Amino acid sequence: MSETILEVDNLHVRFPLPGGGVLGTGKRTLYAVSGVSFSLAKGECLSIVGESGCGKSTTALSIMGLQEPSEGTIRFRGKPIVGPGAPSRMARAKAAQMVFQDPYASLNPRQTVNASLLQPLKLHGITGSEASDRIAALLTSVGLTAEQGTRFPHEFSGGQRQRIGIARALILEPEIVVLDEPVSALDVSIRAQIINLLLDLQDEFGLSYVMISHDLSVVEHMSDRVLVMFFSQIVEQGGWKEIFENPQHPYTRRLIDAIPDPDAALRRAHKPTETATPPPPAGWRFGSDGSTQPNVFSPPEASELVDIGPDHKVRLLRD
Amino acid sequence: MTAPLLEVKDLHVGLPAAGGQSFPILQGVSFQIMPGEAFGLVGESGSGKSVTSLATMGLLKRPLRATAGEILFQGRDLLKLSKREMRRLRGDRIAMIFQEPMTALNPLVTVGRQIAEMFYLHQGKSWAEGEKLAIEALANVRVPNPDRRARNYPHQMSGGLRQRVMIAMAMACNPDLLIADEPTTALDVTVQAEVLRLIKELCTERGTAVLFISHDLGVIASVCQRVGVMYDGALVEENWTEALFADPRHDYTKGLLGALPRLGSRSEHGRQRLVDIDSIIADRSVLTQTRFISPREKGAPA
Numbered sequence: 001m002s003e004t005i006l007e008v009d010n011l012h013v014r015f016p017l018p019g020g021g022v023l024g025t026g027k028r029t030l031y032a033v034s035g036v037s038f039s040l041a042k043g044e045c046l047s048i049v050g051e052s053g054c055g056k057s058t059t060a061l062s063i064m065g066l067q068e069p070s071e072g073t074i075r076f077r078g079k080p081i082v083g084p085g086a087p088s089r090m091a092r093a094k095a096a097q098m099v100f101q102d103p104y105a106s107l108n109p110r111q112t113v114n115a116s117l118l119q120p121l122k123l124h125g126i127t128g129s130e131a132s133d134r135i136a137a138l139l140t141s142v143g144l145t146a147e148q149g150t151r152f153p154h155e156f157s158g159g160q161r162q163r164i165g166i167a168r169a170l171i172l173e174p175e176i177v178v179l180d181e182p183v184s185a186l187d188v189s190i191r192a193q194i195i196n197l198l199l200d201l202q203d204e205f206g207l208s209y210v211m212i213s214h215d216l217s218v219v220e221h222m223s224d225r226v227l228v229m230f231f232s233q234i235v236e237q238g239g240w241k242e243i244f245e246n247p248q249h250p251y252t253r254r255l256i257d258a259i260p261d262p263d264a265a266l267r268r269a270h271k272p273t274e275t276a277t278p279p280p281p282a283g284w285r286f287g288s289d290g291s292t293q294p295n296v297f298s299p300p301e302a303s304e305l306v307d308i309g310p311d312h313k314v315r316l317l318r319d
Numbered sequence: 320m321t322a323p324l325l326e327v328k329d330l331h332v333g334l335p336a337a338g339g340q341s342f343p344i345l346q347g348v349s350f351q352i353m354p355g356e357a358f359g360l361v362g363e364s365g366s367g368k369s370v371t372s373l374a375t376m377g378l379l380k381r382p383l384r385a386t387a388g389e390i391l392f393q394g395r396d397l398l399k400l401s402k403r404e405m406r407r408l409r410g411d412r413i414a415m416i417f418q419e420p421m422t423a424l425n426p427l428v429t430v431g432r433q434i435a436e437m438f439y440l441h442q443g444k445s446w447a448e449g450e451k452l453a454i455e456a457l458a459n460v461r462v463p464n465p466d467r468r469a470r471n472y473p474h475q476m477s478g479g480l481r482q483r484v485m486i487a488m489a490m491a492c493n494p495d496l497l498i499a500d501e502p503t504t505a506l507d508v509t510v511q512a513e514v515l516r517l518i519k520e521l522c523t524e525r526g527t528a529v530l531f532i533s534h535d536l537g538v539i540a541s542v543c544q545r546v547g548v549m550y551d552g553a554l555v556e557e558n559w560t561e562a563l564f565a566d567p568r569h570d571y572t573k574g575l576l577g578a579l580p581r582l583g584s585r586s587e588h589g590r591q592r593l594v595d596i597d598s599i600i601a602d603r604s605v606l607t608q609t610r611f612i613s614p615r616e617k618g619a620p621a
Binding site for chain 2: 051052187188189191192193195196199214215216217218220221222240244254255256257258259260261262263264265266
């Protein structure tokens with residue numbers, strides 16, 4: 001793979017919360033991200049998968065500089081983007097941009113599409129015909145027409161709004177685009193169009209993607225590499241082929257087995273039905289009431305990521 | 320051959336428009352569900368799948384109304400029942416699970432009492448008996464510590480547990496038909512898999528028929544024996560689940576399956592594009608004029 005453009009090293013994010021101690025008056029700490037490290041190469045699509053609350057979105061926000069890490073470094077082209085020596089927000093805006101899950105909630109309803117796209121350009125000193133040319137060209141790239149730029153967000157369908165969301169992320173020509181569940185709010189046919197668009201844009205502009213998703217079939221379709229997160233830690237990471245064809249961590253297998261994929265579901269239907277719930281993966285911490293909610297208020301157990309193949313790591317539990 | 324449990328015949332639902340006209344929402348939907356069978360309706364937003372389920376429950380809200388057709392449940396036309404008769408049937412013989420359990424549960428009443436209400440209303444049990452049965456019902460849907468959980472309010476439970484409570488309520492009176500409208504859409508994949516397994520197990524165990532509504536073809540495939548594909552207020556294709564996935568006949572079904580990133584379908588080199596339904600179907604309005612309904616095979620699973 002080509003040059004590395006983003007390096008995340010030993011990222012920790014902890015949130016202090018009230019309500020700890022015997023009387024509930026003390027403080028307690030929520031461990032959202034614990035010791036996450038990875039690198040992103042130019043032109044690569046890296047996906048972070050896991051369930052709600054596993055820390056995947058917090059990791060993405062840290063990359064965007066929207067969440068201050070408690071510990072660890074994030075480097076863009078070798079230079080730290082958080083902590084001392086970090087670039088200004090303006091400079092960072094050209095490094096990474098984000099596409100959100102709900103395009104309607106992330107667009108200003110009182111601004112036309114053109115106005116939404118012009119604002120960041122203005123802030124970076126691009127105005128006049130140069131700006132309007134750039135907006136028109138980008139709208140065409142994302143499958144809209146220049147004329148549609150004069151309309152307001154409510155005049156578009158969900159799929160078109162997501163195209164606007166993508167255009168807004170790309171207007172400053174960032175190198176990294178963080179995609180936070182970019183297609184999970186969309187219908188099947190629209191979802192296919194947006195996935196195709198994202199792949200086309202990646203080729204056209206040489207973008208690097210960090211995609212946050214819980215939809216593993218989309219992840220398999222789009223990613224070069226995959227990180228599997230489980231309760232604040234990476235439990236397995238590797239190339240998409242390793243993760244999907246040779247998953248090693250029990251949690252990864254559980255996630256893959258749970259994908260409602262028609263082919264897999266029909267294959268399962270031929271097998272005798274398993275009546276018992278499959279045993280929980282090793283390292284799964286149970287709550288005291290037997291629920292499957294691990295405790296996020298204690299630091300994760302000591303364990304290590306071990307190399308088990310070229311570009312394939314899995315977390316082992318120390319006994 | 321046994322009589323179908325539910326038979327929807329040429330159902331039309333319309334939205335009254337200006338000038339005494341009616342804007343069609345459902346344009347002649349027909350399907351049958353045999354006792355104990357799981358039938359899935361799949362389609363995108365606005366295809367009419369939820370309207371079909373609401374019509375079956377007698378829950379169509381004004382101004383929507385059924386303009387033609389019949390919904391025969393155990394031989395009785397549900398569209399002709401009075402509100403009172405429908406209310407007696409609903410929850411007892413026909414039960415429903417909704418997408419968002421938090422809005423379907425009463426936040427001010429413990430879940431045990433909400434389940435007990437089913438026994439009180441439909442089986443004439445006292446509240447005390449009902450609450451005992453509610454604990455049993457929670458145990459049946461594999462809720463850990465059911466006696467303690469029965470005293471919980473909905474906000475004290477996770478999304479997966481709340482959906483289990485909904486299922487416990489729905490299955491409380493051993494209904495003949497369970498209507499599940501996107502029951503797992505709001506859940507994480509692993510929780511979704513558990514909830515789907517639970518629905519499947521309970522219904523097989525008790526011989527409950529299921530009308531399962533979802534936009535997710537994978538979810539439908541893992542629960543249903545037969546599938547109907549809806550598009551623009553009409554059923555465009557209906558077939559046994561395996562046959563539908565192996566050999567889709569209708570252009571829309573073909574497009575829908577091609578638009579789905581399928582697990583294990585990615586090739587070694589490069590990422591292929593997904594099918595764009597719009598590009599293979601230039602004129603979507605002609606779609607509903609052709610339909611592919613497979614003839615019901617003999618010896619259908621009872």
